[in-house]
Amino acid sequence: MQRKAGPAADEPRTPERVGWGFIVLYAVSYTGGSLLFLAPLLVSLALKVNDLVGIDAAPRNLALVTGVGSLLAIIANPLFGRLSDRTTSRVGMRRPWMVTGVAVGAAGTLVVATASNIATVLIGWCVCQVFFNATLAAQAAVLPDQVPSQQRGLVSGLLGLSVPAASVAGTYLVQSFDYSTVLMFTVPCAVGGIAVLLFTWRLPDRRLAPADKPPWSLRELAGTFYVSPRRNPDFAWAFLSRFLLVTAYAFLVTYQAYYLIAQLGSSEDAVPRQVYLGTVTQSIALVAVAPVAGRLSDRLGRRKVFVMSAAATYAVALFVIAGASTVSGYLVGMAIGGLGFGMYMAVDLALVVDVLSDPSAAAKDLGVLNIAGALPFALAPALSPLLLSAGHGSYAVLYAVAGACALAGAAAVAPIRRVR
Secondary structure (H helix, E strand, O other): OOOOEEEEOOOOOOOOOOOHHHHHHHHHHHHHHHHHHHHHHHHHHHHHHHHHHOOOOHHHHHHHHHHHHHHHHHHHHHHHHHHHHOOOOOOOOOHHHHHHHHHHHHHHHHHHHHOOOHHHHHHHHHHHHHHHHHHHHHHHHHHHHHOOHHHHHHHHHHHHOHHHHHHHHHHHHHHHOOOOHHHHHHHHHHHHHHHHHHHHHHOOEEEOOHHHOOOOOHHHHHHOOOOOOOOOHHHHHHHHHHHHHHHHHHHHHHOHHHHHHHOOOOOHHHHHHHHHHHHHHHHHHHHHHHHHHHHHHHHHOOOHHHHHHHHHHHHHHHHHHHHOOOHHHHHHHHHHHHHHHHHHHHHHHHHHHHOOOOHHHHHHHHHHHHHHHHOHHHHHHHHHHHHHHHOOOOHHHHHHHHHHHHHHHHHHOOOOOOOO
16 A cells, blocks of 8 residues: 655645545544544443452542543643654655554553453553544644645544544443453554545655654653643633633533442443433534534634633533433533534634644643643542532532533633734
């Protein structure tokens, strides 16, 4: 198979308009990358931990596994983003990291699936987080590399569909193979990995000439994890907004299975199907709103109002879930959440790309931004036991706090000045 790469250059070219063939392949690849993470996070990992230690000890053990994994993701994403920006491979800057990330991350998935104790689950999940984040960092950099500004709202909106699509596909595959723990993990991983690899085959990747490779130093390495809020306050506010909204999301998805068991009284056997129904409900709403929001954002030339409205809507959804006493109430909350999250996913990435200060370091800066997407999955498991204890085991308290985080995320967008 012939791998395509664009011409070597020390400066990122101004992207030309991309066709629907590229857009569709990119969106499918992004969905595959999301599937690698979401299938375990939504249900498989929680059920694996529950099988090993039981429902009483499961929350704190799941907190350990997801928390440590997320801390490693915080380091891995911007680090691999910086390495991607410096890669001089003949097959491109982004492609090698997508392929390597999928291959090694898949091995970590198999370790988790076959683990007989929490320590082995932890090791396997850490491998997954590190190397799947290499894939994620490279995928995110394709947007500023290949897509011009006037198409970013549209493409960002379609990429936003990757989350619901991967969520539906992941939970469907998990419930379809719930008779085998190994298949619950490995089948979604295989499907997602193939989707990513198909895109790498067709990607006209950017190339960096060896002579143009920027110097490497300890100062440069430290800068991998930092963007100055004083020099780029808009980026800092976008970071804070994403951090707060993803924190709200992390509270929901990390403990969704235990919420259904403990608060709604569901049996463990019923949880995969209920999570699937919730995911489908949310995704239908998300798919309905995301393309419309992305296209409308491009036409109006506005990003902030969409992101703020989205975060506020997601807060309402979490308050509904917090007060639910039946699966039907939970599904109503998930539907509202789909509207908010769909609008957010459609426009947020376009907003962030529009406030990047240095296009030549896009992967690094997007990697720093992705800390806002990874850190909540370390903090939420650490804070959740404290919130559950303060609420006497009530998941209503936990999700009310999550709703407050989403509202704060909406407010954090207001000070951004570079975009409307």
